[in-house]
Amino acid sequence: MEDYNQNNINQYSQNPDNNNNRDSYEYNKPEYSFWAEKVSGPPVYDYVQYQHNPRPEQVSKKKNRIGRIFAFLFKAAVFGIIAGVAFVGVSYLYYRLNPDAFANNESYILGSTDDESFSENKLKVGNTKHGSVKNIPESSVMKVAEETMPSIVSITSISTSRDIWFGVEYPREGSGSGIIVGKDEKELLIATNNHVVDGTDKITVTFIDDSQAEAVIKGTDSMADLAVITVNLEDIEQSTIDAIKIAKLGNSDNIKVGEMAIAIGNAMGYGQSLTVGYVSAKDRKIDISDNGRYTTMVLLQTDAAINPGNSGGALLNINGEVIGINTVKFADYKVEGMGYAIPISRAIPIINDLMSREVLKPEEQGFLGVGPQDVTEEISEMFGIPIGVYISTVVEGSAADKAGLKVGDVIQYINDTEITSGIQLRELISSIRAGTDIEVVYMRHVNGEYKRQTVTVTLGSREDNQ
Structure with missing residues (x-):
């Protein structure tokens, strides 16, 4: 916590009556807390002068009860007489002012419903009709999730690491996400981040129905942090092919700051999850360190939660179109809600090039x-x-x-x-x-x-x- 008293020692004027306590007060200013609100200074006691008030003489309980009964009956009778006189008087005045009302059998309160043609303009009292409540089965975000999750995959990678002390090699597992961007007669094409698949020995893709298949790298672009991996269609069950979809790629150049953004990916390797936020900024220049080498990337900024495993997943707009490929999050205990994605308009030309490459x-x-x-x-x-x-x-x-x-x-x-x-x-x-x-x-x-x-x-x- 910053010390706010450090630069404000002399902000209070001097009081000649408190010169002895001035230095102590300036260096020990009170801090607000719950305890300070409850206890502030020595206790103060209020003294109230005692006065003797003699008690009134007690009256017989039976005598008081009979008096209260007669008083209640008298008040009820008076109220009934006044109400009856008022009702008769109002009726008399109404018929005197409207002589035709009696002939039409009309009531000054509700009117008559004997004559249908006449009563159409009168006030009617009846039972309320049965209403209908419109149920909304799903929100816009739910609809986006339902339509787009079949086009997102989870990626599990196995790579080999070497112990720096003993030189022993051991397998290391990583997780990421991918977006299905194309399909031809032989293979399914999936876009992801380069750092998700770089240096891997084995890549496994998990689809929306939890079925799995092995993938190979078709092309990578380390500077753009993009890669395309492929899965042989012969390795995918027909039911899975029917369940998956090809993602709709949007235009990140047309989005505006403040638009809703939806991030879908394999967060922490637990499987697909969805987070919601907004586009916080466009065209952010970010210096990204990769093994001691810094690369400047121009990215979209969002406050939708992007966690390890989300890399390579989709950042979507409310129409379910991919506007970015999640790539990095600013990691600092002082910062919250600063995730970044590769703008899809910048990624499309590179993805098209990677898709056309041969293995x-x-x-x-x-x-x-x-x-x-x-x-x-x-x-x-x-x-x-x-x-x-x-x-x-x-x-x-x-x-x-x-x-x-x-x-x-x-x-x-x-x-x-x-x-x-x-x-x-x-x-x-x-x-x-x-x-x-x-x-x-x-x-x-x-x-x-x-x-x-x-x-x-x-x-x-x-x-x-x-």
């Missing part, structure tokens, strides 16, 4: 033949180099060498995919089969300035350059 053996993977160095925003501002991947070395006789790429060039795009790190470049090239032509957009320093250039490169294989 290749090492000898089938493409090889470019460059030594990459990341050019971040800070480095770009400091040295005036365009953001991208700086080529520090070129392997002689490699695909890059044959295409004319040189040391000092900065690669920015591969087949319309923006390249921002060497890891991303390596993952992308490894996902393309050797012998495939790719389009490389790069910046070259010419006559004191960087100019944009494009070249077509035919990828080789790593075996060709060993």
